[in-house]
């Protein structure tokens with residue numbers, strides 16, 4: 437390993453987290469399964485207690501080199517003080533919010549966040565005495581109009597789920613930091629490769645690593661990368677909550693991490709090709725993709741992001757959701773299911789109007805979220821074209 441890490445992300449993806457004491461010379465650190473760590477002498481046990489939080493094996497809940505390597509690699513890629521790994525993206529979100537909030541605090545949350553994140557606010561944080569106000573993700577610096585005396589954190593997703601608006605994170609962060617509030621960003625869509633949320637003002641950058649970092653649709657994982665202001669809070673809270681991930685899943689994430697760059701470039705290329713083709717398709721009303729000029733926040737995406745990934749939505753020109761079986765049921769190359777970020781293409785009909793409260797969603801037909809995988813792009817277009825034609829016959 438080099439003495440000094442390169443500042444190029446592609447090199448970091450290959451080299452970060454591969455400390456000799458963790459890998460013992462093999463390329464990736466092995467899967468360390470551990471609960472009990474044995475100490476030879478009483479003196480060693482006492483020494484172990486002192487060093488428990490300093491990256492020495494102590495007890496399984498404090499992690500093993502497999503987890504530490506992933507945390508180290510992510511922190512390096514994000515330019516974070518440190519990162520923590522969790523059993524799912526939602527666990528990373530919940531732990532991050534609980535790290536910075538306390539009873540009586542007020543939270544501002546973008547209206548476009550992933551639906552279970554909203555539910556966390558409404559069902560759990562409220563019970564703890566933390567009130568949430570939802571806001572239009574395009575609010576920018578005007579977020580200050582929503583500040584209350586007890587506003588302590590702002591949570592955004594960039595871009596938002598289902599409708600892909602790109603919030604102005606630097607403007608929101610500047611305002612929030614003016615009142616000493618924390619800024620948390622769900623950065624799952626872009627990954628650290630295409631958007632550095634910490635550099636753009638977030639205090640914690642959160643990833644459902646279940647998606648592109650694992651990248652093969654076979655493990656659940658979350659990661660939160662924190663700056664110097666929040667890392668201590670995140671570490672203490674996550675440990676107190678008993679949050680970590682199993683070493684097998686961390687290993688799969690570390691494996692996925694190494695090929696993130698090449699996979700994302702292909703997702704990007706395929707998705708952009710299909711999005712531009714769909715924009716001109718007569719059955720389509722709108723394509724919601726941050727890299728298209730029509731997407732709200734496209735200018736912010738151009739300014740702050742270095743790429744786009746495989747997830748975007750289409751709005752159909754007409755028709756009713758109850759007839760979407762005509763679109764979905766005979767697809768040849770697209771699967772249908774929740775999640776995204778694996779190597780395979782997926783469709784998922786969704787209804788933003790059922791979820792949002794601070795903004796209203798209006799569209800002439802149903803919305804379908806697409807995840808564009810690594811397949812041949814002509815196969816995918818043919819499949820979508822046939823599906824759109826089948827659906828058009830329903831109205």
Ligand SMILES: Cc1ncc(COP(=O)(O)O)c(C=O)c1O
Pocket residue numbers: 524525526527550593597622624625643644645646656657658775776
């Ligand atoms: C944007 C976003 N954030 C967070 C999550 C939650 O991740 P997980 O399913 O790993 O809990 C998801 C899952 O779909 C997501 O799409």
